[in-house]
Amino acid sequence: MTRVEPRRPGGFAEFLPGEQIAFNAMLTTIRDTYEKYGYAPLDTPDLERTEVLLAKGGGETEQQVYSFTREGSKTSLTLRYDLTVPLARYVAEHESDLTFPFRRYHIGKVHRAERQQKGRFREFYQCDIDVIGSESPLVDAEFPAIINEIFESFNFGEFTIRLNNRMILTGFFEGLGLRDVSAEVLRVIDKIDKLSGEAFVSELSALGLNDMHIARVHDFIGIRGSNSEILEKLKTIDIPSEQYHQGVAKLAAVIDALQAMGIPESRYCVDLRIARGLDYYTSTVYETTLDEYPDVGSVCSGGRYDNLADNYTKTELPGVGISIGLSRLFAKLREIPGLISVDRQSPANVIVVPISSDQNKYAIEVSALLRGAAISTVLFADDVAMKKKFRYADKMGFAYVVIVGDDEVQAGTVSLKDMETGDAKTVSKQDLIARLK
């Protein structure tokens, strides 16, 4: 028989079981937290009509999509490259059936035909969460609270959620008479961490800013202090821009809400350098970094936008949301020694092992008993040497092995072996459940 080499397309990653279990644990944390804040799950097709997905047109995106027209069909289809455009299409399509404010989360794969390089995937998971149809700053405050819960659960050390409001920056530029280059200046600020001081000055000069402008921008985004100190400072700066003052008020409202929620102050800070490159954002913006692993970059970012779906509907749909690029985050964290354990090959902690097939029936009963008590359990079913059974239990990373031989069957007990300590003791079936719970 002719065999085909079993390999994947380049840039398409997949996990071994231990990695998948660790990845899914992170995904479950994200999903459960999103749901705890009352966000409804959403799922959209992997494929969309190309004219719908690329309605905005232009840009790098269009070069990177997987588009095709099936033989015999007239419809060009494209694999979604993010979860935001499908959300816009969804909300516009189902507008009359949805209740607003519409809170939804979407965890799913997206595809981009990127140039192949380390840390870049052509298929990856996004974990998006948005509220559509509310302009309340209390809603903006939900996202730092959600990020805080998720990253606290992840246990990758301390982290910092950086907050800003684009209206403050654009209002400030407007006040300086720089409205026409506002978007370009934002983009320079967005990449400030990658620029030398000189490059920063020369890029702003190139946009037509004079030395005084540059100095004021530099001083402004350099404002430091506690959140309330920064806000106090911002309130007192004399800038002739309504937008600026609205932005400051909104940011202050978000910070107030975070305080009321009891989020530790050390976890979030106003950072006037956070601009976010995308034109899309219009108000609050977020970025999150891991304090101990700054090289990972922003692990969760997002912001508020005025109009989600203007390519599809005339209804104005303001919204705010964040996204966690879980595949990329996981890949980066996996490289850090000792951070993510992939030892567990099974969601079960327990394996039940009959010494010989004579104890199969009893072993089945014990397994059923454990599962009935909601304890995830594997039954070792094959009739092989005891040594092989233990090797399997060891390789799979089970924490406990429940051994049953003739003596145990007679006495109605089991022998419980703790694989970490190596201790084995005889316990009754009832004690077994209590110990494994």
Add this chain to the structure above:
Amino acid sequence: MTRVEPRRPGGFAEFLPGEQIAFNAMLTTIRDTYEKYGYAPLDTPDLERTEVLLAKGGGETEQQVYSFTREGSKTSLTLRYDLTVPLARYVAEHESDLTFPFRRYHIGKVHRAERQQKGRFREFYQCDIDVIGSESPLVDAEFPAIINEIFESFNFGEFTIRLNNRMILTGFFEGLGLRDVSAEVLRVIDKIDKLSGEAFVSELSALGLNDMHIARVHDFIGIRGSNSEILEKLKTIDIPSEQYHQGVAKLAAVIDALQAMGIPESRYCVDLRIARGLDYYTSTVYETTLDEYPDVGSVCSGGRYDNLADNYTKTELPGVGISIGLSRLFAKLREIPGLISVDRQSPANVIVVPISSDQNKYAIEVSALLRGAAISTVLFADDVAMKKKFRYADKMGFAYVVIVGDDEVQAGTVSLKDMETGDAKTVSKQDLIARLK
């Protein structure tokens, strides 16, 4: 601005929030049960190399795949059309890194460019679970146990898991001297429910069976009784076929294991008419039907196969598994009035509503308190009329509304309204948690 009509490609379904919540609840039941039996999660790319995915070649499948080659690329890619071929590729590719027996489940979308018709989707969820590398009948018995747990949780009334072993049928045909047409006879039996008695006879005649053969086949697959009665009968039938007797012994071992697990006898039965159309299966086969909704057809089926990955590796990989076609099942059950509730638009049961923005801070604190107690909670954030707030709570299907006004803030209490009964009472914050838990 030019707008594009927001619509999906034909045959690509998506849900409104209430439906998605109901669908996800089923999906969670399936996933949790699969994990309770120690099956590890697996995820493979949505796209595979066409030469890998279609290595088997031929058949209807090849006509129904979404294949394409991206401009500038030499690799033809295909969206996976099931989860079994990717499993075969995965196991062959990672053979040396996996520990066998390998238990995995995979819940994911697959794509088939089927002719569009009611109840047919071009994108749908499969929920597959398999064990690779064990020949023990105890493993075969895990699947009826898993099906039993899942469908018991679903609460769609009683159901019946039908079991057979193909070796019994093929051995029986072999004993009658019909080995050469065994696969064809199996296929006729597989569709017996759709055939009249006459059509059944004429199809078998066309395969070269004489009247005596047809009568014996008819009597054989018509054997009825309790599971142990059928097995007793099967053991006593005098058939000169080793395969037949091995099949009977395996089926008996599966039934014994199910009894030891305590699965109610009413839930599973030996049914010699279960053949499963696919050539693929070689031993145990399963089908499941809902007793009250027989028109839904088999809601979960599967079986044992000798060799999973012979297109990719010379290693023999026997396995056994089942699949739930959740999208199709959900669509069918949704049509039955009163069976699936889609009233809940939010995973939260509770919404906290401040009477005016003066109580925002307190409302935020109460929401944080509830979430801290793992109670999924929405905070109503917009400053609109009270009537609008209640209309929202009602449309979203929240079970409880927690109202906070000035009096509540003063007293440190809340007003808890049960939306079903309409009762409202003032409770302390601590009582609130206890009541909502």
